[in-house]
Amino acid sequence: MSIDHTHFSPVTSLAGGALIGFAVSLLALGLGRIAGISGMLAAALRPDRSSRSWQLAFCAGLLASPWLWQAFRPLPAIQAQASWERWLLAGLLVGYGARLAGGCTSGHGVCGLSRGSPRSLLATASFMLTGFLVVWLDRHGLRVPRS
């Protein structure tokens, strides 16, 4: 294992993380809510919920964020190449899994962990585990070395 020094960005990643934490704090102190994005998105799209306006507003803020960013500086490079089958399969797994686990990277990984929740720790450890495993299989595991 070696550190990828050309891509590793300790300062901006820490600062970006702190900004995410600030957004989480604002929602909790201002509205009394946890910033769990999969839950908000699911709630925003449920037709039978009467009070889903704040969830929609949060999602709209996320959608608008690259637009605001671009008003000041160019967006960072995006590397995201995959077949349409892979996008669909990945989205399906993420969607179903997030609902089953009751949260995703934001709800469990950030909010839950920062409250010291054992439930969130279990969910986060589980998605980290298969995340690492799938990438390893994808990039190295299925490639048989020939000598």
Next chain:
Amino acid sequence: MKILVAGLSGLLFGLGLILAGMSNPGKVIGFLDPGGAWDPSLALVMLGAIAVSAIGLGLAGRRRVSWTGQPVHLPPRRPLQNRLWRGGMLFGAGWGLVGLCPGPDLVLIGTGHTGAMLFGLAMLAGFQLHDRPWRRPSRATLHD
């Protein structure tokens, strides 16, 4: 006022993701691949986010009502359940396939990325497959 606070929070969350480099799936994959040249950035994003959230959520936990007068709804302590690791493992598999999770997906959709839109549609289908709103009245889970 509720709408304003939530919209601003979403906007800041998205800007944080972009600043942190997390709106780039390639960077997430770079973290999930210690077998190659490893990019530890995501760990620092989590660290920064958790450190600041711990303060905000800690303060919120001591209040009964929020600034806008809405009641504070933080999830109560509940016992561990199998669905947590089962769901987590499925989620992680999808995350590893393309390097996207729900927050960064919305940011990427905002840039007009076609793959992120496909992912988003499938994700919504995944929500519905789990929630099955056509079968019974939906039970909203607060902790997500």
